[in-house]
Amino acid sequence: MxxxxxxxxxxxxxxxxxxxxxxxxxxxxxxxxxxxxxxxxxxxxxxxxxxxxxxxxxxxxxxxxxxxxxxxxxxxxxxxxxxxxxxxxPDPTEAAIESGALGTAAAAALGGLVFGGGAVARRLLDRRRIEEWGREWALVGPRWGDKTS
Known part of the structure; x- marks a missing residue:
């Protein structure tokens, strides 16, 4: 019962x-x-x-x-x-398969967003580092002339 x-x-x-x-x-x-x-x-x-x-x-x-x-x-x-x-x-089996597929797709989409966000952040940081390196090289580079002692 x-x-x-x-x-x-x-x-x-x-x-x-x-x-x-x-x-x-x-x-x-x-x-x-x-x-x-x-x-x-x-x-x-x-x-x-x-x-x-x-x-x-x-x-x-x-x-x-x-x-x-x-x-x-x-x-x-x-x-x-x-x-x-x-x-x-849907019967329970169909519902389980569908929910598993949708959950997998949602996890993949979230992973893609995280990966894409990390790539954008890395690109922005690299651009800033290269600009800083360029400014510093502009200060140090002229002192590296062809002087030999």
Missing amino acids: PSGKYARKWLWRWRSNPLRRHDGIVLLDDVPRATPAIGTTTDRRATTVRWTTADGATHTGRTLADAGLKAGSEVTVWQDRAGRLASAP
Whole structure:
């Protein structure tokens, strides 16, 4: 049996998730079976669906459904807070991969900014050192004439 902590966490996620899952949505058209496009891993096609909200209003929209389903089949769709159809949220594995990739990109960007800032600072310091060396050489250089003793 799930603990109270787990139930609170699940309830918090459900309330804070801007997407809502709706089961029992009816397909209005057959979803034709065809060969998947190159580079895709699933055979899903856009089709028209119909659903009824809690207040009894009937809505229609287009969403992706598995190929080969017949009209009248029930599918699951996701909606945003405004009631528009949306793609399903990522599963935990997809979310972990995406967050890892974004974290790596953010770390690389921060590293690039630090490296670039250091390069700019080094360039400014080198320019100042060369100018100081030039001024000092202007004072000392004439005394280094071709004198031999």
